[in-house]
Amino acid sequence: LGSVSVSSFMDLPPRPELFDFHGISMTHCFTDNWENIQNFQAKQDDILIATYPKAGTTWVSYMLDLLYFGQTFPERQISTSIYQTVPFLEINVPFMDSGVVLANKLDTSPRLIKTHFPVQFVPKSFWEQNCRVVYVARNAKDNVVSFFHFDRMNKVVFGSWYDHVNGWWKKKQTHSKVHYMFYEDLIEDAGQELDKLCHFLDMSPSVETKTWILDRAQFHNMKNNTMVNHSVVPVMDFEISHFMRKGKVGDWKNHFTVAQNEMFDEDYKMKMTDSTLQFRTEI
Numbered sequence: 001l002g003s004v005s006v007s008s009f010m011d012l013p014p015r016p017e018l019f020d021f022h023g024i025s026m027t028h029c030f031t032d033n034w035e036n037i038q039n040f041q042a043k044q045d046d047i048l049i050a051t052y053p054k055a056g057t058t059w060v061s062y063m064l065d066l067l068y069f070g071q072t073f074p075e076r077q078i079s080t081s082i083y084q085t086v087p088f089l090e091i092n093v094p095f096m097d098s099g100v101v102l103a104n105k106l107d108t109s110p111r112l113i114k115t116h117f118p119v120q121f122v123p124k125s126f127w128e129q130n131c132r133v134v135y136v137a138r139n140a141k142d143n144v145v146s147f148f149h150f151d152r153m154n155k156v157v158f159g160s161w162y163d164h165v166n167g168w169w170k171k172k173q174t175h176s177k178v179h180y181m182f183y184e185d186l187i188e189d190a191g192q193e194l195d196k197l198c199h200f201l202d203m204s205p206s207v208e209t210k211t212w213i214l215d216r217a218q219f220h221n222m223k224n225n226t227m228v229n230h231s232v233v234p235v236m237d238f239e240i241s242h243f244m245r246k247g248k249v250g251d252w253k254n255h256f257t258v259a260q261n262e263m264f265d266e267d268y269k270m271k272m273t274d275s276t277l278q279f280r281t282e283i
Ligand code: A3P
Pocket: 051, 052, 053, 054, 055, 056, 057, 058, 059, 142, 145, 146, 147, 149, 217, 218, 219, 220, 222, 243, 244, 245, 246, 247, 248, 251
């Protein structure tokens, strides 16, 4: 158990079982509410934030929340957890409102809604309403390392990374309202990425507002902010690993052996043969 104290380990709920759901490995807490999720009624100005887990979902969600509501509802920033401000559509766990209930409770315009679903699982009303979608992708090596650490304290699965990033990339080719972002670009130049995001959203905040957003959304500021660092989420044991862990590009080098890296590269090449997606594993 390494550094995990026995008491905290005993307090954790049992790890959920993985099963095949329409060809995707999933856990029940993301599929049990399927009917309600699929029947979710999106509104035209809803913004869907879609990612493979551990790709920078919270970072971009928080930037969007600050962009839309940071100035108008400043109290929301200190009183409301990102779990409520940006509901996770498919989550359904005991003792908490489901993502669908939380999303339906939102009285903001736009509503910001998060999903980890592969593109084919997204409720059809989002496409019917022609909603804007912000997709964030992260290179596979850092994504898997971040996932590994998260998995030590939680369980979240949404099938293959390859299918996810490519499925959403294909969708972007036919749906003009998908904005595809990369974690590495955010790390390299968050200001530029924020500008692109504003352009996509038809927003033109002042330079001061953008500077303020970028400051609030810096790694260390988010790490110390209980509203966004997930420290209030009872199912995550920070004695094992922090949600805001390192926030770097290239941390995979501290985890992969040379042999593992070679194997990974070989497999990656095969699986990405037909893809035009380009990722950077270092910057
Ligand atoms: P690491 O585990 O590599 O540190 P998600 O929100 O999709 O679960 O992604 C979590 C990952 O994004 C974690 O990666 C976390 O540290 C990183 N992250 C969150 N906010 C960040 C920020 N402001 N700057 C850089 N990385 C951030």
